Amino acid sequence: MSSINEQLYNYLIENSPHISQQWLEEKRNFTDPFYSNNPNPSIDELLKEQNALTIRTVATSLLDEKTFSELLETWAETVAKNRVENNIAIHNVIEALNKTREIIWSYVERFVQGQAGAITTKDVLKWSSIYNQSFDRLIFEFSKRYYYLFTTRLNAQQMLIRELSSPIIPILEKVGVLPIVGDVDTYRAKSLSEEIPQKCIELGLDKLFIDISGVSIIDTMVANELYKFMEVLSLLGIRPYISGIRPEVAHTSVQLGLDFGKISTFSSLKQALLRTGVYKNM
Template identity: 25%
Template sequence: MYRDFANFIHTNKDVLLNKWMEQMKEQADPAILLVTSDVLYEDTSREFLDLIVANVLGTKDGSFNEKLDGFSRKVVHLNWSVHFVTAGLRTFGLLVYSEMKRQGLFNEKKENLDEDIYYHFENWLSSMYNVVVNAYAESWEKTVSIQKTALQELSAPLLPIFDGISVMPLIGTIDTERARLIMENLLIGVVKHRSDVVLIDITGVPIVDTMVAHHIIQASDAVRLVGCQAMLVGIRPEIAQTIVNLGIELDQVITTSTMKKGMGKALAMTNREIVEKEE
């Protein structure tokens, strides 16, 4: 029975593909169609159909897994949700079942034929669900892992500005995992660059609560132990008010409202200053 489904799909591929794409466009999130051209949408759908036929016919040669992996990575990068992909599989399956029944391709001599065929049909769909969802999940996990690693590498850089002066700009929310990364990069960086002063810029941090302040204090204490003075810059009025209301003590941390003021203090602490050149 599985081979009957696959042979029918192979024979009626173009007709089924066009009907399937039209039905899925009605179900698709507008955002998906916005970023997917008609040509790419058709190519991806045709690739999906070829994988279905290969899986059902059992013609899984050495390149099948490679093609499946490539397809799953493509739909993940296109931001097609797993719900859209599995809905596409079910819609296609129902379309094949309906078309075969409409064309009278089922043998009507057998009793309870519809139930028997539908049983095979559900098994067919289930096998494809397992193959597609597993491949999608693996690609999604790989993509998330790569993105997470890239974000971690960029989320807490320590930049040497002058001899003895470094800056760590922070952007976005700081959670426990990121705070650990900040501490690690900070300690490694100040030792590597032989920093006497490090400016921690929180201009791009939307919320400074007790946990964030605690991590900043810990980072300041840690760099002090390796002979570096930490300075907290980018203290906005609302952040200052939050710190006061929470009763957070920053007595051991030098603070300034802007990077410009912080850099001026850092230069003074290293016995330097910026002077205008006379013409």
Template identity: 30%
Template sequence: MKNELQYLGETILKNKGFIAQEIHEKRFAEVSMTSSEQKAFQQIEQQIIKIRADFVALFGEALVDSSDIHKANDKVRIWGEKTGQYIFGLGVPLDEALKDTSYYRSGIWQHLKEEVMKNNLSARIVFELISIIDPLMDKAVHDFSLTYVKEFQRSLESAKTSFLELSVPVVPLVPGVGVLPLIGNMDTERAHLLMEETLKQAGKLELTHLVLDISGVLIVDTMVADQLFKVIGALSLIGVKTIITGIRPEVAQTIVTLGLDLNHITVKANLHQAFKEIQLIKNL
């Protein structure tokens, strides 16, 4: 049986290019592309075919060395991780990429079927092929999908971080003076970034005064107020005086209800009043 499996594996390795090309042509026979998409695809088509051929070869190698299934699993895992990263980088949706699975199954099995029939191999060999080919195919799908999802999550986290950084914009107005307009809701993650980015930008811009405008903050609760107080306290430690502006009536009511003490914090109704306060302080 081992010699027969080796023979079948060797025929797959020998014909991997042909099998890969056949799978590739069937896969894209019904895919509709615009002229620009076709042009872009032609630039990577040979690389895609090579990836297919390398994948087909993994099954040939598994049959040639059927006694070491762990080695075959490791090779499939490496292929899945590498290809998952590559396909994600191309921007191909996961569900679209996974459509290849059925083409690989049918392509490889069609070749094996022809060889089994041509050489009149036993049903036992067929069952042995099933026990090797199908689990490897399933593992390849799992490893590919897992890597693709991890890359997707990493991309989301990167985009979220970039968005959060943009949501803490310290804008320099005149030398030593900046304004930080806060807009939207404040969650724990954004609050943490608020402290980090504000201190960083205040030092970078050599600020002496920062106007913290919260007219765009929808909700001010205990957590938000506590974080704002911490930011103001940290800024004071590096020599930056903070003025809060834009407290809307409903927010003011919430602050009073929560019993928050703003006596030690400079509060002005708007930016204009804050700038007048800064000019007054600087003229003293």
């Protein structure tokens, strides 16, 4: 004869389609349109499958800790990956999970009512403890995995943005051009110092023409970072040339006491390429 825990487990698994259907009917009230108003029928099928996995994972906690932990890992990876890919905020996912938590427990209550006299208060209290702990672990593992996947994706996007915003263009052997366009804040200036020298080495450059004519504003801190950046290049044996310095940037540099006398400066990139003899070779 199966234990009362096994009976409850079987009851939840047997009713899993009904639990998922009830959840699907109630998801229209959720905050995020991914759940409440998604016109793609394949999304509903996916949510139904994942809801069934949630039910099976939670129900397994009644029987076996090892199997539950393995299912929990699979569940967290599956759900977190999908929600990150669909840009669903973590609080909206937890809202949906809490509704699942509520519906599954209502079926536990139905099971108890259908077993009048065979289930003790002690059984119910034990199930409540196991059930709530398992759901707390679900939310914790999901949040941890979601954070990892989200930050990994964000870091990759930021790296791509940095590469696109500061591209080195090789124009001749050992000669490259770095056009800097847009606002340059302290963070971007530091990233130039950290990443561009390495790229120059990888490309085998010994001359780098840095054009900042497309930079609208450079404040005091950024001008200082750019100066350090030039010094780093020089120390690596890469000669920097800078073009397109605006009058206000030059004024800021003088106020800071930055000595650009050691660095060749030009009013435009064309002038820089002509006067250094690079242009005639192109």
